Amino acid sequence: MPGVSGVNGSTAYGDATVNGLLKKESKPSAPPQTSKDEIQLVLQSFRLLIADLCQQFGMGHPGGAIGMAAIGVALWKYAMRYAPHQPDWFNRDRFVLSNGHACLFQYTNLYLSGYKAMTWEQLLSYHSERPDSLCPGHPEIEHEGIEVTTGPLGQGIANAVGLAMASKHLAATFNRPGHEVVSNHTWCMIGDACQQEGLGNEAFSYAGHLKLNNLTVIYDNNQITCDGSVDLTNTEDVNKKMEAYGWEIVDVEDGVNDVEAIVAALEKARDPNREKPLFINVRTIIGVGSAVAGKAVSHGAPLGQENVKEMKRQYDWDTEKIFHIPEKVKKFYENLPSRGEQYVKEWNDAVSAYTKEYPDLAATFKDRMAGTLPSDWESMIPTSFPSEPTPSRRSNNLVMAQMLAEIPTFMVGTADLTPSVNLTYKDYEIFNPPSLKPISGAQGSYKGRYIHYGIREHAMAAIANGLAAYSPRTIIPITSSFFMFYLYAAPAVRMGALQKLKVIHVATHDSIGAGEDGPTHQPVELAALYRAMPNMEYIRPGDSEEVAGAWKAAIEYEDGPTMISVSRHALPQLQGLTKRDGVAKGAYVLQEEKHADVTVMAVGAELSFAVNVAKELSTKSIKARVVSFPSHKLFRDQPIEYQRQVLRRNEGIPAVVIEPYVSLGFERWADAGINMKSFGHSLPGKYIYQHFGYTTERMAKSIEGYLRDWKSGKVGRGEWVEL
Amino acid sequence: MPGVSGVNGSTAYGDATVNGLLKKESKPSAPPQTSKDEIQLVLQSFRLLIADLCQQFGMGHPGGAIGMAAIGVALWKYAMRYAPHQPDWFNRDRFVLSNGHACLFQYTNLYLSGYKAMTWEQLLSYHSERPDSLCPGHPEIEHEGIEVTTGPLGQGIANAVGLAMASKHLAATFNRPGHEVVSNHTWCMIGDACQQEGLGNEAFSYAGHLKLNNLTVIYDNNQITCDGSVDLTNTEDVNKKMEAYGWEIVDVEDGVNDVEAIVAALEKARDPNREKPLFINVRTIIGVGSAVAGKAVSHGAPLGQENVKEMKRQYDWDTEKIFHIPEKVKKFYENLPSRGEQYVKEWNDAVSAYTKEYPDLAATFKDRMAGTLPSDWESMIPTSFPSEPTPSRRSNNLVMAQMLAEIPTFMVGTADLTPSVNLTYKDYEIFNPPSLKPISGAQGSYKGRYIHYGIREHAMAAIANGLAAYSPRTIIPITSSFFMFYLYAAPAVRMGALQKLKVIHVATHDSIGAGEDGPTHQPVELAALYRAMPNMEYIRPGDSEEVAGAWKAAIEYEDGPTMISVSRHALPQLQGLTKRDGVAKGAYVLQEEKHADVTVMAVGAELSFAVNVAKELSTKSIKARVVSFPSHKLFRDQPIEYQRQVLRRNEGIPAVVIEPYVSLGFERWADAGINMKSFGHSLPGKYIYQHFGYTTERMAKSIEGYLRDWKSGKVGRGEWVEL
Structure with missing residues (x-):
């Protein structure tokens, strides 16, 4: 073929009939106690609402959300445990929409399941001129029911890994036999794009290694991206790759209509005998039911008024009605708020029983939930330091050794630079699955607070965002690497700054003085990025005393991440000159x-x-x-x-x-x-x-x-x- | 196990006995015509030279290079086609050391195979105070025999993919039956780290998709990273993953001594019936032969004087001799310069025959090899533009449509944003394997110059570096994505700037005016990075006339990459005010x-x-x-x-x-x-x-x-x- 003609960016070849689903006989199905017709009505209603929402202002991303309708029903109506009346309930399941452009999928489900802030008026504000809209172009953490801000692809996967790690760690730390006070599951939706990003693959690989059986990724496999059919750019065997990463795979053949099959797949997630994270490969059709079903054009633009009318006609709906939700559909969702209240009540009872049985542990647990540090934390920073020249990376350890050892809120990690970053501490324990027996003998457990992230700087920072987003200050993640490699991690560091997440990044080797490794390892321009980044507290301390000031500032800062930038080589100690309070x-x-x-x-x-x-x-x-x-x-x-x-x-x-x-x-x-x-x-x-x-x-x-x-x-x- | 004690960064658990190799009976072997003893002497000599080189100034990365000794022999003595007397011979095989910290591996092999600039004195300058050393801490493109600068992990893999794509493209464009003027192979060494990086995985996935059978990755599988044994952080099934990515796998069990097996594996690379890139999984032992063999400490620090002596003792060498290369070893390598001359002669003859048979094509080929653009390129830029408000992303097309269509030097690509970046052109052909039949029908060929990179921004930029590094200006790669996603690509953009590679990056949606996608997609701090980056020409043109100026500047700039930063939304045309020469x-x-x-x-x-x-x-x-x-x-x-x-x-x-x-x-x-x-x-x-x-x-x-x-x-x- 002599190529595809057409200029100026119209995609001439995005009209794949993918997965064979369009041709397949529709096989509506339903979970127990719900008639198939009712489910079909719910799905139609959801799809049309999305189509109408994008139509109103002539903007938006309808295709993905429409294709995922059945997944939404399976999640919000059946699989997920959450409480619309108390969106920040500590033990709620966490849901991450890594394909954040499909945000209407989440907003509409939040509305339907009864989240209070997501009023009907708010739902209609998607792409409106309202600056206080709860429906921005991508989900934002500030809003009820949203766990993390997503949009840049792949971030959500790593965030979800962090959320699942937080849950594993807290469960291992606080749960006792018969008392499961932390037991939530993390669900992450992804599209074809997240799956191609390097970041996504780093996170997949690490989650498989960690055996995070409390994490489920649901792959909206519609085989369409902006440029056309996925096989134009990607022909890898996704399931095989995920198996190689250590995940368990479940396939759902008809993700468009077969809610029952999706629910069955999701229910596997809570099987206590499973040992791996779960990857559910759900075949869907982008923009299904519309004239542009299966086409790339349905991804980022409204379907078109006539198309939407035709959808309604085919569904036997009134073509003139817009934003219509039938009573039966409202009824279908009406149990969710009270179910949520019941979940919270049961958990409150469980925490009460736990408190009776383990009063000290329960007190600590409550402190952690409240995000409270020990009131004497500052006294753990030494008041003076040795006077001999000291690399400021080593000063980090002088400053933080006691705090890291004694305050369990801190989870320290490194992207494979343990010998270089100097952030280990007395009797540190590695965060790793207890079943893992490394050749080196360095066994860990989920109670461990020292994280070996592997050579995955970007995932490290994005996972840290997830750890921090689990609940404010319940975990304060500390990441570490060479400063230069925080360019690899930069998109995730930025997402932390945007979300005002309390993450502390320790960047070592931050000077040409690092020496012989050469210009690839010598930062000269990178500080400009972090000095320019809103909410980011970038600090370069000059000796141990200033390092103390940097850590103090980092721990006290509540509006975003801090990066502490330190040297590889020994620095003179300017004792009597430098002041930690000056750093502040x-x-x-x-x-x-x-x-x-x-x-x-x-x-x-x-x-x-x-x-x-x-x-x-x-x-x-x-x-x-x-x-x-x-x-x-x-x-x-x-x-x-x-x-x-x-x-x-x-x-x-x-x-x-x-x-x-x-x-x-x-x-x-x-x-x-x-x-x-x-x-x-x-x-x-x-x-x-x-x-x-x-x-x-x-x-x-x-x-x-x-x-x-x-x-x-x-x-x-x-x-x-x-x- | 209650965790590993030890503070201040010493790795207490990096002493794995990996791959079982240490315990295995050493089975030295040799390719035909070389005695096993001779090969063993060569390997010993190489390992001791590396050990001595790191010992002299008490710095360096010995372990990896020592473990890879046999791979080096297989490559430089047997598998690779290159010409030490003419390092920039156009049709040479390209070698990329993605695990760049093991640079001594490459320097020493360059020395042994007779590269002229790499004198004995230069080899000894590794980590010396000489600013003109040809042996910096990581390989640098400026020096003879080095194809790309490496160091930041994963970059080299993507560079190698770009180098292999360049070769495929030029071969498809210029070769004729019986006249293979472009036929070089690309070899890429990687370690465990490159393999974990997201960037590496993006590049692997894309290379598998492209069926680059002219690319071979050799995996120095020593199962050790800075933090200890790889299974501490990574337990994925690497071969299975690579198969899923579409690669052919060959295992070499004893990569320490079995040169014959490595050569046999490498020889598969040129099998004309192969359809996939080749992944050779070579089990090695870091720092083999020394007392710290298989231990993480051998990675980034000299082995220690006593250890080196003990190595020599075990090899039955004079323990007092340093930097010793036996005559037999010198003899072993002495045929390589003349072999290189022979390669070049044969190729020159082939080009002569080709020139006789296809004089016009050969003239074009020579222009491309010389990096010459048509002298009238500037006249292809319109002298005026429509006066109505125009998005500057669309101005790109107005400015470049003719040049892109008519000048084959340009290879344009996008990370899945074809409909948004407006860089298609008349009758553009997609770069894809001809055997690929995408569902969408958008078939391509290796002659194609429009590259669908998939949702892999980082790999896109790093691959573009490889395309540009193939030979100066033979290909001028143009990448494109939203500006915000050039934060994902930033480490590779930086590597392009460091290497002064002529790559043009087109960043669209560069303003808050991009609108409803929200803060995740609105750059506010990113320009600071590119304005700070040495050699980087970052330009934000204001209307079509300024866009013309930006492209002119980009095409004329020879000292690094250019980034042209344009808007999503329509901009007023300030006709009579803006001037393309002002942009310059x-x-x-x-x-x-x-x-x-x-x-x-x-x-x-x-x-x-x-x-x-x-x-x-x-x-x-x-x-x-x-x-x-x-x-x-x-x-x-x-x-x-x-x-x-x-x-x-x-x-x-x-x-x-x-x-x-x-x-x-x-x-x-x-x-x-x-x-x-x-x-x-x-x-x-x-x-x-x-x-x-x-x-x-x-x-x-x-x-x-x-x-x-x-x-x-x-x-x-x-x-x-x-x-």
């Missing part, structure tokens, strides 16, 4: 000088450079004050009076920053910079600073020259100078 | 005003806002000049005179930038900004700008107020103001 303000004066000629600022691994340079400048009769600048965000959040007090640029004192990153972002706070203008270089630590001119002498000389230009007016005010 | 300078004056009170700058999708605001300000007797600012990098590269001429801040005119991204980075060029301070919001395009205050009236009012503060001195010079 983002920047602070390290050495004041009343009649200063210049402010020299530095950051993190290179903080001591500023002190050395100031000393060198003093030999040339240049008076330099020194500022430590560990966090842009924290400093940005300070009142302008404090900012001026630290910078004193309003007094006409120019500020020069020393940081071997590109300058981008520091132009706001300084007038000139000794920054990187290129990627790094593979040289051992002691040589690389020299190679790029970060010697005290060279820097002092540059600043001296700059001050001449400043005074002579050769340099314009507000004109950034690269030194 | 990064920023330029759109509307001058001699006695200006303020400069209003804007960017890309919101460029017209500045024009509107200036008009509104004029009604308040405020004289505003307008600057378009499509690219930080291009403007940064201009002489300061030009910068001052555009900005006129040195004349005391304050500059205000309008861009609904966070301000980070613009503080260098402006004094105040109307920027985002948070993530976006799910609202249709027409409402979202209003929601965040981007109305002409509100912005003009803010600037008016700011100018009052500026004049009164309430705002300090050099003090950034958020409006």
